[in-house]
Amino acid sequence: MTVHIITIDGPSGSGKGTLAAKIAAHYGFNLLDSGALYRLLGLSLFQRDLLNKIQEQLVQCVDFATHLDIEFKSTDAGTLIFLEGEDVTNTIRTEQVGEYASKVATVPELRQALFERQRAFIQAPGLVADGRDMATAIFPEAQAKIYLTASAESRAERRVKQLQGIGLDAKISDILSNIQARDKRDMERTVAPLKPAEDAYIIDSSTIGINEVFQLMVDYINSRIN
Numbered sequence: 052m053t054v055h056i057i058t059i060d061g062p063s064g065s066g067k068g069t070l071a072a073k074i075a076a077h078y079g080f081n082l083l084d085s086g087a088l089y090r091l092l093g094l095s096l097f098q099r100d101l102l103n104k105i106q107e108q109l110v111q112c113v114d115f116a117t118h119l120d121i122e123f124k125s126t127d128a129g130t131l132i133f134l135e136g137e138d139v140t141n142t143i144r145t146e147q148v149g150e151y152a153s154k155v156a157t158v159p160e161l162r163q164a165l166f167e168r169q170r171a172f173i174q175a176p177g178l179v180a181d182g183r184d185m186a187t188a189i190f191p192e193a194q195a196k197i198y199l200t201a202s203a204e205s206r207a208e209r210r211v212k213q214l215q216g217i218g219l220d221a222k223i224s225d226i227l228s229n230i231q232a233r234d235k236r237d238m239e240r241t242v243a244p245l246k247p248a249e250d251a252y253i254i255d256s257s258t259i260g261i262n263e264v265f266q267l268m269v270d271y272i273n274s275r276i277n
């Protein structure tokens with residue numbers, strides 16, 4: 052039986068996390084939130100005081116990345132994420148940990164160390180993988196490749212609401228400049244830069260709502276996997 056793979060790539064705050072979860076639930080597929088892996092690794096290296104010494108301590112950092120003790124637990128309230136047994140579900144969503152993740156993401160050896168961990172999420176009947184390089188680097192064989200984007204301003208507004216929703220304070224101007232800086236870093240890095248795959252289906256969600264985006268995705272996926 053073919054294990055279907057659907058990739059959803061795009062910049063920070065485009066809504067891909069929410070949509071990937073909805074698409075995975077719709078098809079009954081496994082879900083990979085690859086950004087969470089980068090966030091977990093960033094947090095772990097920060098806690099070990101290695102985040103600013105990645106190049107000097109590269110062998111040790113790669114070893115941590117390969118053996119990172121993480122767990123994704125599905126509950127009725129959503130997925131809980133554990134790092135070395137500690138619930139870090141909300142901690143990893145902070146802007147600060149986003150910055151740690153973005154730093155980790157520029158190091159080719161660390162990206163390589165996470166490669167097999169991401170491939171291990173391929174499980175029948177299918178996988179929805181959300182990230183930056185799902186279609187271009189990790190799952191190039193995916194049957195459906197979606198690139199979800201939106202203007203930096205609309206993404207900043209959404210991010211503020213999302214952070215407020217989990218009780219974190221956020222200022223729109225700070226979030227917007229963080230998003231612009233992160234976009235630049237994600238798009239200009241030499242290894243696995245953020246860009247649509249050549250055969251990706253591109254959706255701009257700046258002015259359309261989540262239900263409409265969901266429907267566009269389902270129509271496209273059905274045309275690819277049936």
Ligand code: DC
Pocket residue numbers: 063064085086087089090149152153154156181182183184185233237
């Ligand atoms: O999607 P996110 O905001 O949780 O991602 C956090 C950081 O990790 C972001 O700066 C880019 C990086 N990332 C990446 O380089 N490749 C991925 N597949 C997923 C995330």
